[in-house]
Amino acid sequence: MKELILLFIGSALVNNFLLARFLGICSFLGVTSQLRAAVSMGVAVTGVMFGASTVSWLLYAYVLDPLGLQYLQYVVFILVIASMVQALEQVIKARMPGLYRAFGIYLPLITTNCAILGVALLVVQNEYNLLSSIVFALGGGAGFTLAMAMMAGLREEFRPREIPHAFRGTGIGLVTAGIMSLAFLAFSGMIPM
């Protein structure tokens, strides 16, 4: 149990997907102008991370590995993710049309969010068992949502006039991310590596 808690904290805070592993930077800079949309995106990504890593883990452990087809993992994982995002898109479109419009192009782009393929590949690479993979994916998703919410919360407080011209747009987002990432470095003391 203690190990699983440590794994969760490690994946959420110490090795935060956005601020330490640089996975999913596009949505970090693209969908963080409003807090609500940012948190919804974080939750959607967490859901896909959980689903995709679980299905990928099962496929790897019960199909690819026993048949000696490990080299097909990239092809198989990306197909799993693409179909999962497509399914999620249909559900959101039917049940939550408002949210569907707010996400816009960023919803189908979840497929190309590196965080998701990243988590699927990491659980295989780190040789986690099924339970650890789930904890790792949920921790990663929680950390992703947290960083998205922090970024959006900060951005809502920006006063564009006070930002130097040179840094308007992506620049100020990256400076903010840098300072947040600096703060997150402090978490690395929490877990003996």
Added chain:
Amino acid sequence: MSRLRETWNTFTEGFIRQTPPLFTALGLCPALAITTSAANGLVMGLSTTAVLVGSAVMALAIRNVVPKQVRIPVYTVGIATMVTVVDFLLEGLLPEIHALLGLFIPLIIVNCIVLGRVEAAFTRMKPMPALGDAFGYGLGFTWALTLIGIIREVMAAGTIFGARVMPVGFTAWQIMRTPPGAFLTMAFLFALIQTVRMQSAKRRDRRAAEQTQAQAA
């Protein structure tokens, strides 16, 4: 426009005019993650170029047989196959750098630059310009990653491609090797580019104003 001219134009678009990640904010994940040294940036850029060119050739070859509606899953599988090949090649040829780049080699599959260029090759470009386009974006990405790698390596270790360039007394900025260093380097590069762009826009405006004045006179 002649075919050669068109190919050259599509090449320079990615290579110098729209170079990602500096002039178009695409492909930021690898640009932040693996640019801890010039060599890493170079190898990552060349691997991306190889995947990009291979996938563009594949897209051109299959675009007349694959229906439009299913093109995205089909060429994604093609890209994933190219990446698998590049991954094994790197593992065999440059095992140390392969280990450092780690996860970011398979993540070329979801690189927006690759997906965007393959989509363009599949849907609307003629073969030669499409190849020029793939090489242009690939090699543009390569020089940009190498440049970011050089900046971070000089500050973090005082070396370029492992060769010492800073004086002996230079204190290495450890921060440049870490994630915050990556974010801040990119932030200042973007600020620099934006400043240069604003300056040249201002100059253009001034020249246009002078011209209209001259015409009025």
